[in-house]
Amino acid sequence: MIQSLAITHENEVVTNFPIEDYQSLKFKWAWIDFNKPTEIEIQHLENTFKFHPLAIEDCIQRLQRPKLDYYDDYSFFVTHVLRSNLIKEEMNFFIGENYIVTFHMDDSFEVNHVWNQIIKRQTIKKWDEYAVFYHILDKIVDHYFPFIYSIEDKLSAIENNNEDKMDALLEDLFVARHALLNLRHTIDPMRDLLYRMLNSHHLEGIRKRKEYFGDIYDHLLKLSEMVSSNREITSDIRDSYISINSHQTNKVMRILTIITSIFAPLTFIAGIYGMNFLYMPELNWRFGYLFAIGLMIVVSIAMYSWFKRKGWF
Amino acid sequence: MIQSLAITHENEVVTNFPIEDYQSLKFKWAWIDFNKPTEIEIQHLENTFKFHPLAIEDCIQRLQRPKLDYYDDYSFFVTHVLRSNLIKEEMNFFIGENYIVTFHMDDSFEVNHVWNQIIKRQTIKKWDEYAVFYHILDKIVDHYFPFIYSIEDKLSAIENNNEDKMDALLEDLFVARHALLNLRHTIDPMRDLLYRMLNSHHLEGIRKRKEYFGDIYDHLLKLSEMVSSNREITSDIRDSYISINSHQTNKVMRILTIITSIFAPLTFIAGIYGMNFLYMPELNWRFGYLFAIGLMIVVSIAMYSWFKRKGWF
Amino acid sequence: MIQSLAITHENEVVTNFPIEDYQSLKFKWAWIDFNKPTEIEIQHLENTFKFHPLAIEDCIQRLQRPKLDYYDDYSFFVTHVLRSNLIKEEMNFFIGENYIVTFHMDDSFEVNHVWNQIIKRQTIKKWDEYAVFYHILDKIVDHYFPFIYSIEDKLSAIENNNEDKMDALLEDLFVARHALLNLRHTIDPMRDLLYRMLNSHHLEGIRKRKEYFGDIYDHLLKLSEMVSSNREITSDIRDSYISINSHQTNKVMRILTIITSIFAPLTFIAGIYGMNFLYMPELNWRFGYLFAIGLMIVVSIAMYSWFKRKGWF
Amino acid sequence: MIQSLAITHENEVVTNFPIEDYQSLKFKWAWIDFNKPTEIEIQHLENTFKFHPLAIEDCIQRLQRPKLDYYDDYSFFVTHVLRSNLIKEEMNFFIGENYIVTFHMDDSFEVNHVWNQIIKRQTIKKWDEYAVFYHILDKIVDHYFPFIYSIEDKLSAIENNNEDKMDALLEDLFVARHALLNLRHTIDPMRDLLYRMLNSHHLEGIRKRKEYFGDIYDHLLKLSEMVSSNREITSDIRDSYISINSHQTNKVMRILTIITSIFAPLTFIAGIYGMNFLYMPELNWRFGYLFAIGLMIVVSIAMYSWFKRKGWF
Amino acid sequence: MIQSLAITHENEVVTNFPIEDYQSLKFKWAWIDFNKPTEIEIQHLENTFKFHPLAIEDCIQRLQRPKLDYYDDYSFFVTHVLRSNLIKEEMNFFIGENYIVTFHMDDSFEVNHVWNQIIKRQTIKKWDEYAVFYHILDKIVDHYFPFIYSIEDKLSAIENNNEDKMDALLEDLFVARHALLNLRHTIDPMRDLLYRMLNSHHLEGIRKRKEYFGDIYDHLLKLSEMVSSNREITSDIRDSYISINSHQTNKVMRILTIITSIFAPLTFIAGIYGMNFLYMPELNWRFGYLFAIGLMIVVSIAMYSWFKRKGWF
Numbered sequence A, B, C, D, E: 001m002i003q004s005l006a007i008t009h010e011n012e013v014v015t016n017f018p019i020e021d022y023q024s025l026k027f028k029w030a031w032i033d034f035n036k037p038t039e040i041e042i043q044h045l046e047n048t049f050k051f052h053p054l055a056i057e058d059c060i061q062r063l064q065r066p067k068l069d070y071y072d073d074y075s076f077f078v079t080h081v082l083r084s085n086l087i088k089e090e091m092n093f094f095i096g097e098n099y100i101v102t103f104h105m106d107d108s109f110e111v112n113h114v115w116n117q118i119i120k121r122q123t124i125k126k127w128d129e130y131a132v133f134y135h136i137l138d139k140i141v142d143h144y145f146p147f148i149y150s151i152e153d154k155l156s157a158i159e160n161n162n163e164d165k166m167d168a169l170l171e172d173l174f175v176a177r178h179a180l181l182n183l184r185h186t187i188d189p190m191r192d193l194l195y196r197m198l199n200s201h202h203l204e205g206i207r208k209r210k211e212y213f214g215d216i217y218d219h220l221l222k223l224s225e226m227v228s229s230n231r232e233i234t235s236d237i238r239d240s241y242i243s244i245n246s247h248q249t250n251k252v253m254r255i256l257t258i259i260t261s262i263f264a265p266l267t268f269i270a271g272i273y274g275m276n277f278l279y280m281p282e283l284n285w286r287f288g289y290l291f292a293i294g295l296m297i298v299v300s301i302a303m304y305s306w307f308k309r310k311g312w313f
């Protein structure tokens, strides 16, 4: 679907004009939105707007890296939108002299939100193509935060775990790391893109709104820091878990060894006097039984002292 | 609460003047402090001082990253204050031609300290808006140190641990790492902020006090180094703990295996001659018992030599 | 084999002319392709084209790093082609005023593809030596992707593993890491090479096609990111696997210790009363058997409560 | 204690003149040394030399980071001296037009050495304040080496360890890592300080002795490399130790399992025929005993082949 | 030993002239080689060539880092040569207006090779002091490769290991890592040295041979990549080994636990009915033996199902 919207020099809003006329009608500025366009609609990019084939290719292909390309009469921006389950979608912008073209392959409430704001809004004078760009980008980046917050909540849950569900929690930890890695591959290129936009000499429209785009850049810096900090927390949790576990295994090993060490000789002695040889003098001793029990006590105490001296208690 | 303080050109201290007059009264310089301001008081930022909406938004929102934004007539600084339990609070500064506005959402003894110093002080001539900024910032950064010192003390305690409380110490280690990560996210951006302040061409007032702000930067460099060095120590302790533990598990395993290896065949032999078969020739031998005992001794010695040769003793 | 192809100023395609005439025949531009050249054919590089001995040496030696060298009249490019099983082959380019020389030691379908396109193609006017270079390079880089995709598929399979084939999967993980390391040593230098090409002041022909070579650079950036991200995933999988395993070992240890702890004393008691001493008062007690069983029950319950209190169930 | 030394324009050495006169006496150059100064002596820094309060504060406080501050008429250097047991001490330098002030809180044989050299020396013409600075700094850095050499020796000892003292060696390894971390926090800032000194445009006296201070920088580069290389060796040793240990635990586990697997069923069979039931037909068989022994042999062989097939031998 | 060689302006080779005359004899260029010089020969560096004492000190001391120092009339280069067993030796170069001095403390076949080439060679016109420098350096760096290749071979052997010699292979792995670390400390500074040489504005002789020294730089880049890549492979092998081992330990643990779990209760039951109490009703039951056997079978099946349900088979 292609939608069009323009502001005349008299600050009136015009919608749904034929997009071929976006130049000839001499608007103050115009916005054409490609929302899940058909193959035929996509051809407008080439035929009507004369965009470069490589830029059009980047629109059509899934998941280019966020980036900025300068062409003679327009700039081309690729940005990433995060949808539920961390699915990434692309939002592409072409910004020319007095127009902006947005191109996206899924419904974008960010676009709808800004579109409706313009149509309803009194203060139409303040808007132009860069204002549209800023407001959509601001919304896109604002919606990165809930994804990180949800991961942070899961990590807090894992930190406060109770033993029983350990396997599930380790699985959760792995999933969280995967999600953070995924997020980083959206957030870090977006951050670098904003940095380039802020420091570019070609983008006068962004220069004039430096504090606005700078505010988005602040958000991306913060997001990027949150991602790496949370990844460090996950590896801290895992390493800490491994050392606790190795400590517990060691403790359990000691108990096992102590028990085996004490009972193995005792059971062996009992076994000896359980043998059925005809001639076993001890069996007939008056205090043979007491002697055997005494021997066992001596062995136990010797073992016990040995471990005590080794510091295993 | 909003407090105001100003120095006239005659070097007299004026307090609690109506803040709307901070310009018209032609002070030498003025300081307006927003301490836990109400919603209505916050509106002064926009209406009285005409600060940019994005800067005001940064004031109101919790925990912006430390940063510096230049606006036409003033600069805007976000800094982090550490409160007990490593809670972070924001301290925001607007510094204009001859005024400073401080904005914070919790009671700040740093602000109070400097405020009282000015009111009591003889040498009022030396003060101006950047001196106020410096002294508050110096106090803020000075109060980062106790947090690191306390972590260093805990790490020393862990290094000198005794076995008994190992689980608690591993937990402490994890907590220390978490705290250090937290601290780093305050200290490193603060350090970068000071670096930018020192090297900025826009901040004449800081340039003139280069050695003072440079002293704060020194502190932040040192803090930053302490944080990363302590994080390395924690991971050293953990890795070292894991290798000691794995060594001990190995030692305990060997003892367990030796005991099992020696007593399993002995107990088995005793078991054999404990069987109740009617026809077991050995049972009736004159020296059957001695034979069995002899067999056991031979087996023990064989096992012992085997382990000796394997180097397990 | 040496092939030659040239476009005359009348835009006609000439093939298989004697390569010694590539300059004297005054073509618009010419392409000479060395495909698995013999020793004698290689001597043309020196005798006919007068290329620098060091550049020729780089052609002949296997697996130079991807790189770009400027000489007076031509530039020399080394690039890497990936063949099945991640075998690396070199593709070398010499680009001069109005000619391009390609040099490769294995059959290159990339070269054949472009060669055929030129011969068949109507739009012969648009082609020149840099267009040839671009189209071959584009094909080369496009064919890096399947190698990464296949690794990503293997990693997905490993993530969704089932216990039985664990050893094989760990082996696969190791192989995947090795392959990724291998890929990185092709992709990262290729990326740096494209970066240098795009930012060089010597390569006018690339400057004029900035968007085309920039598109290849985009691909390489994305590839480089995929490689490092997949390497991180492999180490995540391995670390996660180790912590799950150490957790399971710990659980199994506990069960083993519980069983040993409960049955060792019981079997010992049974052993005691299996001894054959003549004088063992308990054996003759009316309720001796019940007493022994009772003793065993008491010991079991004591052990059970002890472990319960230790939280091992 | 404050010592003073000066060279007149006639190249005569003057010592112990009143330090207030260091300027008025018109020396060629002068050196004033503060060795463990008292509070009252420290006041000379402010009153006599008019040094900046922040520089004086840095002198008095323990363990500033090595650094360099430019003031209007002098430069201020903080450097670290290593004393036995890796205790760090500060050595501070103020270098002005024709004087040098050294300030240190412990006895410095570096200072004494250079002091004596000047007093005894014929070639007094070659010395000036920067020569003093160079010679002290050279001595300071030369004395970093023995600390690293001693750590390298310990690491060699650990590499060639014999099993018996493993716990002590792991402790040594941890101590060595700690010491290296400690050293790095002296050496790396010192290296950066020298780099800044060599590349500074303010320090004409260092520029003229570029090869001399460059020689110290070489030493620091080498030291820095040795520290990081030795830290890598320690982590190599530890990781290697862990994998050897985990391999040994695995081997010991197998032996334990084999023994248990073979003797548990055998002992169980012996136990069966050790039961005292009145009616057990096998007990009365003529070859019951042989049957039992045969059964045991069959079970042993089955177990043995099973493990053989599993590849555990 | 000191050797001398010079080319006259008539392109004649002169050897073994007195080195004091290297300037006065007005050669086109001269080469003086110090091969394992005596103390007295070393004094020529100071007395005849007037080299700087610090450069001479660097010659005499063992193992300076590879580096480049500019002096007024000459440049001084320190490079590393690798001898068998990865022993490092220094090769020092002084290059002045029309002479080169080489200084080395061991026999250098690189020097001999180039020396002989010049003496035998027809094309004497092409040589000068920088050509000598290039050819020696080229040889030095070419001889780094065999050391890496030998390590790569060992790593391949380790990857294809068979279980039996695991301890030896882990030791080999550690040795390989050590060797790689060692190599890196030669190769990386050499690479940085070549980079500096190529980008220096002081070294006209190198600038004119940019492609030649650039070829050496290519080799060093490749070597540096090989070293880090091989170090990554070693840590991959080790980590992979640890996870396989931990998996195997886990498997062995399970088998041990299963055997213990099944036989411990069975042996206990047999122990019960092996007791010699006078009054044990079961012993006199007609089917007491069958009852005991039945009880054992029930317990075995219960255990078996329990483990089956836990998924341990």
Ligand SMILES: [Mg+2]
Pocket: A057, A058, A059, A060, A061, A062, A063, A064, A090
């Ligand atoms: Mg797209």
Ligand SMILES: [Mg+2]
Pocket: A138, A139, A141, A142, A216, A219
């Ligand atoms: Mg926003």
Ligand SMILES: [Mg+2]
Pocket: A138
């Ligand atoms: Mg916002």
Ligand SMILES: [Mg+2]
Pocket: A195, A196, A199, A200
């Ligand atoms: Mg930029």
Ligand SMILES: [Mg+2]
Pocket: A215, A218, B054, B057, B058
């Ligand atoms: Mg903001």
Ligand SMILES: [Mg+2]
Pocket: A229
């Ligand atoms: Mg956080």
Ligand SMILES: [Mg+2]
Pocket: B057, B058, B059, B060, B061, B062, B063, B064, B090
């Ligand atoms: Mg705020």
Ligand SMILES: [Mg+2]
Pocket: B138, B139, B141, B142, B216, B219
């Ligand atoms: Mg302070």
Ligand SMILES: [Mg+2]
Pocket: B138
């Ligand atoms: Mg202070």
Ligand SMILES: [Mg+2]
Pocket: none
């Ligand atoms: Mg900046």
Ligand SMILES: [Mg+2]
Pocket: B199
């Ligand atoms: Mg700076």
Ligand SMILES: [Mg+2]
Pocket: B215, B218, D054, D057, D058
């Ligand atoms: Mg200070």
Ligand SMILES: [Mg+2]
Pocket: B226
């Ligand atoms: Mg410290």
Ligand SMILES: [Mg+2]
Pocket: C057, C058, C059, C060, C061, C062, C063, C064, C090
């Ligand atoms: Mg080649």
Ligand SMILES: [Mg+2]
Pocket: C138, C139, C141, C142, C216, C219
């Ligand atoms: Mg492509």
Ligand SMILES: [Mg+2]
Pocket: C138
């Ligand atoms: Mg393409």
